[in-house]
Amino acid sequence: MENTKLKVFIPFLYLVWSDDLLTQKEHLVLKKFISVQNWLKDDEKVALISQLSISNAPSRFTMTNWKSEINTALEHNPEARSLFDIVIELSNNGSAISEFATNFIQLENDLGILGEDVISNFKKNVITFTSTHQSDPTFEISKLTQILDGEQSEIIQKVKSIITRPEFAYETSTDTAIYREKVYQWCKILARENLGNMAYPKKYGGGENIADYFAIMETLSYHDLSLVIKFGVQFGLWGMSIHSLGTEKHYQKYLKDIGTLKLPGCFAMTETNHGSNVKGLETTATYNHQNKTFVINTPHEKAQKEYIGNAAIHGQMATVFAKLIINEVDYGVNAFVVPLRNQNNQILNGIIIKDCGLKMGLNGVDNGTISFDNVIIPKDNMLDRFASVNEQGKFESPIPSDNRRFFTMLGTLVGGRIGIPRSALAAAKSGLTIAIQYSDKRKQFGPEGGEEVSILNYRMHQRRLFPLLAKTYAIHFALQYVTNRFIKRTDLEMPEIEALAAGMKAYSTWNTTATLQECREACGGKGYLSENRIGVLKSDTEIYTTFEGDNTVLMQLVAKNRLSEFRKTYGKMDAMGIISYVYENTKTVIAEKNPIITRKTDEAHLLDATFHLSAFEYREKTILASAAKRLKKLIDGGLEPYDAFNVVQHQMIDVAQAYLDRVVLEQFIIAIDKFEDSKSKDIVNKLSQLYALSLLDKNKGWYLEDGYLEAIKTKAIRKMVNQLCWELRPEAISLVKAFAIPDSCLSAPIAL
Amino acid sequence: MENTKLKVFIPFLYLVWSDDLLTQKEHLVLKKFISVQNWLKDDEKVALISQLSISNAPSRFTMTNWKSEINTALEHNPEARSLFDIVIELSNNGSAISEFATNFIQLENDLGILGEDVISNFKKNVITFTSTHQSDPTFEISKLTQILDGEQSEIIQKVKSIITRPEFAYETSTDTAIYREKVYQWCKILARENLGNMAYPKKYGGGENIADYFAIMETLSYHDLSLVIKFGVQFGLWGMSIHSLGTEKHYQKYLKDIGTLKLPGCFAMTETNHGSNVKGLETTATYNHQNKTFVINTPHEKAQKEYIGNAAIHGQMATVFAKLIINEVDYGVNAFVVPLRNQNNQILNGIIIKDCGLKMGLNGVDNGTISFDNVIIPKDNMLDRFASVNEQGKFESPIPSDNRRFFTMLGTLVGGRIGIPRSALAAAKSGLTIAIQYSDKRKQFGPEGGEEVSILNYRMHQRRLFPLLAKTYAIHFALQYVTNRFIKRTDLEMPEIEALAAGMKAYSTWNTTATLQECREACGGKGYLSENRIGVLKSDTEIYTTFEGDNTVLMQLVAKNRLSEFRKTYGKMDAMGIISYVYENTKTVIAEKNPIITRKTDEAHLLDATFHLSAFEYREKTILASAAKRLKKLIDGGLEPYDAFNVVQHQMIDVAQAYLDRVVLEQFIIAIDKFEDSKSKDIVNKLSQLYALSLLDKNKGWYLEDGYLEAIKTKAIRKMVNQLCWELRPEAISLVKAFAIPDSCLSAPIAL
Structure with missing residues (x-):
């Protein structure tokens, strides 16, 4: 390619043979272009067109030479913005070529080439602002952390100091039994550190600090989320249901042991057939005035309690939501404490528990289903803050509407x-x-x-x-x-x-x-x-x-x-x-x-x-x-x-x-x-x-x-x-x- | 509440005590309303207002009575659209009350009551079109299935008949080793049924039917997705890389054994540092003309092959993408067949394989990393459809641009x-x-x-x-x-x-x-x-x-x-x-x-x-x-x-x-x-x-x-x-x- 006239085609030849976006179609475009250039002699046309035949590809060596010719041209004219600017360089600024500017620019368009883009590909060490952007903060991290943590800074530090201990290394076993046990042990450590009972009254060993309790939940969530949910089930749902729906007698009996995790328990509301529409729960609690007991019963399979955390393995008791029936009158959904297992963790008579099995996540939490086969519990086990059965066996409540009472009860649980x-x-x-x-x-x-x-x-x-x-x-x-x-x-x-x-x-x-x-x-x-x-x-x-x-x-x-x-x-x-x-x-x-x-x-x-x-x-x-x-x-x-x-x-x-x-x-x-x-x-x-x-x-x-x-x-x-x-x-x-x-x-x- | 004048307040009293959306605020609104009604005597006002005290809630029994009064009123006037319509009924259409229509309607507004909504809550067995909507198809399911399956209907049926066999029951173990082995066995069954080699030429035992191959991939995906991916790695990525990038000698040597899964293999392209930008791969294949071999090498840790399916356990060979170096000249990325394990599944010298470990999903696929420590392979192992080293040890290719050659190679793999x-x-x-x-x-x-x-x-x-x-x-x-x-x-x-x-x-x-x-x-x-x-x-x-x-x-x-x-x-x-x-x-x-x-x-x-x-x-x-x-x-x-x-x-x-x-x-x-x-x-x-x-x-x-x-x-x-x-x-x-x-x-x- 000594002929200067042919040399000006180098950028195009190089491009159709190298660019992965140009294809066979572009070979044809270039071939056609060459064949109609009147300033080329016939043998020049033939020589150029032969360079375009698929069966006569240039050697890798030829390509390297072409490329260095283009690079040299660019060094001479760093301001080049289109292939035609290179063409001019290669023709030694021959005025003959300048006449054909329109033709060449049309060719660039027909090939779909963005000149500047192609040219920048030939340049070395291009400085772009995309490449040089980087981290360069203008504020102090610790000051922002302080603002985010606010008044809970101290408890957040405490929680972090605990969950970063070696014994809190993540469990990597895929064996659910091992994982559940690990999470349970972690909860015990947190209980010992007085984190579980943070929201309970001081009278029952608690910290009486609800703001700190929420900060604990949030900070624990940087760690394993099964741990957070198990923690929330035990101290939040189970403990707070006692605190919100029960009265003094229940606090005295349960709160301290819940806070220390001596008494693991569940919050049994959802049933298979009633999740969102909890007003329609079907489990019954039938009052028997003769012996002052309730009979807790699951009327049919789809009225079983479902997805209940702590149920499958560890829970010894549960707050169970059930329709209260007295003398065949339905008084709406109320809450009752029902024992599930004894202290040796054996399931009690009348209680049927199934494991929910593997879940998409949170496999460190032992969710289960619970059914009750006419389980008898004493009258005192009714959580009676909003409704009770009096000494005469009559229903009593400061909230006369069953509906409203139920939603008032739910309202107290809004902390969750x-x-x-x-x-x-x-x-x-x-x-x-x-x-x-x-x-x-x-x-x-x-x-x-x-x-x-x-x-x-x-x-x-x-x-x-x-x-x-x-x-x-x-x-x-x-x-x-x-x-x-x-x-x-x-x-x-x-x-x-x-x-x-x-x-x-x-x-x-x-x-x-x-x-x-x-x-x-x-x-x-x-x-x-x-x-x-x-x-x-x-x-x-x-x-x-x-x-x-x-x-x-x-x-x-x-x-x-x-x-x-x-x-x-x-x-x-x-x-x-x-x-x-x-x-x-x-x-x-x-x-x-x-x-x-x-x-x-x-x-x-x-x-x-x-x-x-x-x-x-x-x-x-x-x-x-x-x-x-x-x-x-x-x-x-x-x-x-x-x-x-x-x-x-x-x-x-x-x-x-x-x-x-x-x-x-x-x-x-x-x-x-x-x-x-x-x-x-x-x-x-x-x-x-x-x-x-x-x-x-x-x-x-x-x-x-x-x-x-x-x-x-x-x-x-x-x-x-x-x-x-x-x-x-x-x-x-x-x-x-x-x-x-x-x-x-x-x-x-x-x-x- | 015998007094008719008082009776007209029943709907409001009932509502403020029952509706869970009405609150203490509404008690106050009603109290205020009563106190300014001039047509009530002072003692009537006092009687009504006493019914609103929180400490003097109506009994559940009273509520039930109120409700039945409202129900009766509604039976008399089923067209009632506002509480005031009920008020009129309760007042026995007393014209005295009608005068106060504006007052009562204002009260409804102040309480935020949507009359129709409240009233519909009292009706029994309301028929709504939301409740009665149901499945009622107008077309034949099988005809649509036929259209969806089209020409691949037969192969789809065949695949379904295989994956519904008892041995294809889902693996429920969370043990990755067990799951991987099960998936591997499933792949063997599919290979025996001639599903894996469906796209390969008949000459090498294949079905030469690419349309059917894709239908197999899609239908298998109704079953376990680890199976599909393992199947795709073996027969698609590994097998098709041989078929698309290799030549006759490779087909003869490998294709049949790949199709029967006698030769499990990998597709080793991605490296830790180069995923999307594969053009930048750093693994090298250095040609040695003296003994006509390539030396495959991983230059540094982050140039290891990563996420490679079939690598961790089963793969015996791999198509490895590496930069070809001849006499210190870099000829861009090419593909080479590299043995990883012998037939006893022992990892060969110079090959370092690590398990990618647990993943979010697809745990039935054994993904691993592969590093090469100067592994020597014969010259014939270069997949030489698009580039080769000739007898003189020189590079040869019909595509002179390294870039374009690489993207042409990738283009042949678009089936994936x-x-x-x-x-x-x-x-x-x-x-x-x-x-x-x-x-x-x-x-x-x-x-x-x-x-x-x-x-x-x-x-x-x-x-x-x-x-x-x-x-x-x-x-x-x-x-x-x-x-x-x-x-x-x-x-x-x-x-x-x-x-x-x-x-x-x-x-x-x-x-x-x-x-x-x-x-x-x-x-x-x-x-x-x-x-x-x-x-x-x-x-x-x-x-x-x-x-x-x-x-x-x-x-x-x-x-x-x-x-x-x-x-x-x-x-x-x-x-x-x-x-x-x-x-x-x-x-x-x-x-x-x-x-x-x-x-x-x-x-x-x-x-x-x-x-x-x-x-x-x-x-x-x-x-x-x-x-x-x-x-x-x-x-x-x-x-x-x-x-x-x-x-x-x-x-x-x-x-x-x-x-x-x-x-x-x-x-x-x-x-x-x-x-x-x-x-x-x-x-x-x-x-x-x-x-x-x-x-x-x-x-x-x-x-x-x-x-x-x-x-x-x-x-x-x-x-x-x-x-x-x-x-x-x-x-x-x-x-x-x-x-x-x-x-x-x-x-x-x-x-x-």
Whole structure:
């Protein structure tokens, strides 16, 4: 190829023979191009076209020469932006070639070549900002940890000091019996350290500190989740059912032994046929006034108690929920203490226990089914805080409605709906810590000729993980808020707090499922190995969206609570009523709906917390009003309310979702406002912006339908989400390190 | 309460004492209301208010009486729609009360009561259409099965007849060693039945039937997924690497023994440091011309082969991908057959194998790491279809570019990217069959006083499962299409088919992950028990989104292929070029953008396949053009192409997604068009409408931003999605039964 005229084809020949995206089709395109170039002689055409025959491929040596010719050309003209710029170099800037610029550029197009892309592939050691981005935190990790731990800092330290002891090394056996026993022994250690009875009254050996109890649940969740659930069953469900539903005589008899784990027990509510609809439980407790006993009975197989933790192996007693029957009158569901095993762990007469067998996760917890074959228990075993049988054998209760009494009883157990989302939160933190630390170290691909790049520098990888990191931070503060509301609750606030706890249980556990899914995928094959723990975190928390109330059912409860509040405020609605409802407390909304504002896209506005919160509130109120209006319309139109609620079920979930989004954002903003360390404040504030904007982006369909946002603004929001992710990249490692999860708990080799 | 004036308060008194949504606050509201009613005497007020004191709750007996008074009133006036209607009945239609209608209605509002809802709670045996909806299929299951199975019906039957034999009962041991051995024995049975070698040439004992091979992979996936993967590693990856990359001498030496499983082997490509970026593999194969051998070596720990199936226990040989070095020149990655173990299963000298240990799933597959310590293999062990070392010790290849040669080699292995999405499809079908059959039988909640209702009658439950059912059907036909394209491929079509297979691998496996997640949650606690198999389906398929190419990386490959096609067609773009591109082949689009059409919401239009496909095509083309435009703008603005691609990475995923959505819908419509059985055609057509509309609903943000749809239409689409779900409810059981998954494979007690 000495002929300069032929030499100018080198870049194209090299490309069609080397680029894996160019194919046989491109050979044909180039062949055709050559054949119509009038400035080439016929023999030149033949020589060139012969270089394109599949049966006459250039040698690897020829390719290497071509490549070095191109490299030389590029050294002469580093500003080259298209293949034609190289062509000109190769032709020694021959003006003859310049005439054919259009032809060559057309050829580049026909081959589908992006000139700059191809050229950058020839360059050595390209510096790109994608490659050079890296960790470069601007705040002190320990200061943020202090803010996250808050007043519970001391108990969190204590729990960490225990679960990092050698005896808490993870159990690796796949033998369920060994695993269950290990978890049981761990629980005993925790009991000895006075962690189990933390919420019980001091009078019965407890710590009388509910805030610390929840912090214990959350911190333990950095370790094995079977341990947390077994711990929660024993000290939370079993112990707290005695404390919440029983009276002094029960406290005296049981609480101390429960707190020391001398008396392992169960919480036996769910039945095979009644999970979500617990009001329909069928187990019976029939009162016999002659000997002042109850007969506990399972009427048929599908009324057995199911999934009961601690039942299969260790439980010696259970709080059993059963319909109280006195003289053939059904007084609704009440709670009774029923012995299951003696102290030698032998199952008692009339008790039938089956093992639930292997589960998807949490195999360190011994779940079982329990049936009762006319088991007799003394009258004192009725947990009688809310209802009792008096000396005359008559039913007595301060709450006359069976329904209401039952829901009041359930209300006292709402603590479980705080412990679970907090445990889920910790699992999400573990997953994010593993995935983000690994993604920082893991390198894959890079600019041609350059080094491989940390996968955390890829925008898509950031988009997958950082909005979840932001949401997890947001939920942290929201759950602190719910915990505080619960601890300081008054009777008047109970319906709101119950709805809030139910909703946040769904919100946090769904976040954990989604987060761990993304973390697993982000870690690729390494994420699938058990040693890296994402798999077990995923499998163990999978049931969190179901137990303590199926999330979808809970979301409907939340929505019903919102609707009921709405009706109280606005009553029979007319159009004006709805409008005033939506506008009330959304002071900026009229300004927002102004076309200039619905299109406002400057950075200061997009990052403004007031804008975020107004948008969230607006959505919350509008969706609620619209659901209420639709329900009313359906019922006015003759639908049975039960059918009407079914028709709008999908909207009901949105009502709850929008409410929770607003609460979480609001609490996040309030919490950040109180940060004293300005550097962590700046960064966590960015997380809050990312949380808000990524939700606005997710819900943009709704905002556009409504007209609250216009397309120009939703597009600007999407860009801002990407930008925030990029800006958070240097802070990401420090943000997960601030969770301060002990290395022995993370354990994953890829994270250490 | 004999006084009629007092009697009218019964409904309110009953309600504040019974309704679990009314609280202390409502007591206060009612108390206040009573105190300001001028038509009550002071002593009447006192009597009423005393009934509201918490310390003076009515007895359960009083409550029962109140309730029966209300019931009687309702029998007199079954048309009552508000509490005030009952009040009028109780007052014996006293005109005195009617005067106070406004007061009482205001009270209802203040209490947040929905009158109709409360009243329906008093009615007995309410008939609601939610309760009476049920299975009532309109088509013959077997006819649909026949359509789904198509030409592979016979081999599918054969595979089913084998995997339903008693020896294929699922292994329940948690001991990995036992499970692995069982899976290996199952593979031997399948080999004996000539299923493993189905795709190999007849000359080497095979069936020479690739279509049947894929049908085998898919049908086996109704059974244990470890079995499918072990089967795929042996006969697909190991066997097909010999067949695709080797030549006659290798076929003669290995293929028959691979097909009978006499020679178990591995496919050793991935290394710890190089998973997605396989071009960067670091294992070396150094040629020694003196004794005509290669030395295979692992240069450092992180260059070990990782996650290699069949390596930990059974593999005797492996196809090893390594950089070929001749005289210190690196000729890029090539493939070599390397013995790992002798026939007594002893590991050979220089081979270091470690067990990957427990994984999240697929524990019946023995994945391991392999390192090579200067292992010597004969020259003949190089798989030399695309490159070889000649008699003179020189490198030879018909493909001069190392890069291109490597991607050509990978291209021949694209079959794996068809087997995996088809296996994933089967797992999604299993999950849907279990979840939908259980949801039909499972009853929970119901109208007050009525029976509990099948949870499949709840709209939200339908919304969670049916769009996924529709998508799974859609993917079924799309994968049939990809398989056919692959079998009938020409070289010219290869880039398109490779992109299609890569894309559908991501599309199908992500669908499976999402579907099984929803199925698990839809089955509640039962879905968590291992016996019901959703857990193991979930855990086993979790890695499908990673192996055979990380989905996110594959989607970028697809997008790059689309961009390259786009450039070939449109070259340097100007605004008109893009517009003409978008409009080309989207003939209806100009009509669609007409305001009357963007708002068109009549049922016939919303259900019209032409509308669906136009909308999908419009989105595909617009997103592609916009990504191309943005990339060009960024590069023109001076960004390195590598950085520019990173900036638009999020959009690249959308490009691929929109392309795949369109292909899947298009193939679904084409397939349905060929149905001969008109009854199944009608129903599957509904699934296609649901698939299309639920995706339009999901992407409504984009369509609204673009202006292709207006809010009135996106709202109508959402309603139509709900309506289609409701209409499909009676067909749902038959639609999953048409998958015809053997009961012994489903195995889940809740589904049988």
